Amino acid sequence: MRFFVPLHQIFANMSMKKFFGGNKYTPNGYSKEVEEKVQDCIRRGYHVPKRTLLRSKEQIEGIREAGKINKALLDYITPLVKEGVTTAEIDHAVYAFTTDHDAIPAPFLYEGFPKSSCISINDVVCHGIPSTKEVIKDGDIVNVDLTTIYKGYFADASRMFMIGNVSEENQKLVRVAKECRDIGVEMAKPWARLGDIGEAIQKHAESNGYSVVRDLCGHGCGVKFHEDPNVNHYGKAGTGMVLVPGMTFTIEPMINMGKFQVFIDEDDGWTVCTEDGLPSAQWESHILITETGNEILCE
Ligand code: MF3
Ligand code: CO
């Protein structure tokens, strides 16, 4: 088998090589400015993303499309998240809508996860398994976390739902958790650091008397479900990986009303609960770092 490489492509690569006097770091189609800035970060010894984490034009388009379906899916299940509905019923709707759009629910059989969605209520922090025995009730705060695979590309996002008469306390938790996510997204711009996101989120959560879960983090996402980097929702500004245009990752802070410690349910091996039994809230966005800031792929 031989590869046929068009001449103009060979010349394009050659001139790039000549121009930078070394190997080109960014994928084809990236601007000269981004290439130069990454090279500069490398020279200065900063932690930059592996080059495979910088998405090609084609990958970005694919992840965008997955994001559109995942967002439509979140909108679609919204009227179902109400008192008296079982979490299994929502999960069935997720499976039906996703497959009707020629897509795959990423959670299904992912590392053995048995359902198509994660639904986490009150003191469940994340990875709640939908069940025919779990009925949504008045006063619940519910996280629905959905991930769609479309043509091999992944989009991941979650939202909170408040059912009926939610206590003032829990309403505030849900609101502040969303603010934490939004503040994190605001900090996510090119040439900033991962620690900038973590510190901003942690400050907002803690200044409201809440804590940030440490044992789970956001993650690179797009070509795989979970990939580098880990996106911690706590930390120190000016530290950690440099954010480079073309990276795609999630920001999904889990904010606890009480202490940050969590444990995994021994019976199912998945359900993550707060250790102190107090409620937890989470909103998740999937973003692309652009040359000017970021683009929301799904939320
Ligand atoms: N959607 C979750 C996340 O935000 C991951 C769920 S993994 C599963 O990363 F197996 F529980 F679905
Ligand atoms: Co995620």
Ligand code: CO
């Ligand atoms: Co998710």
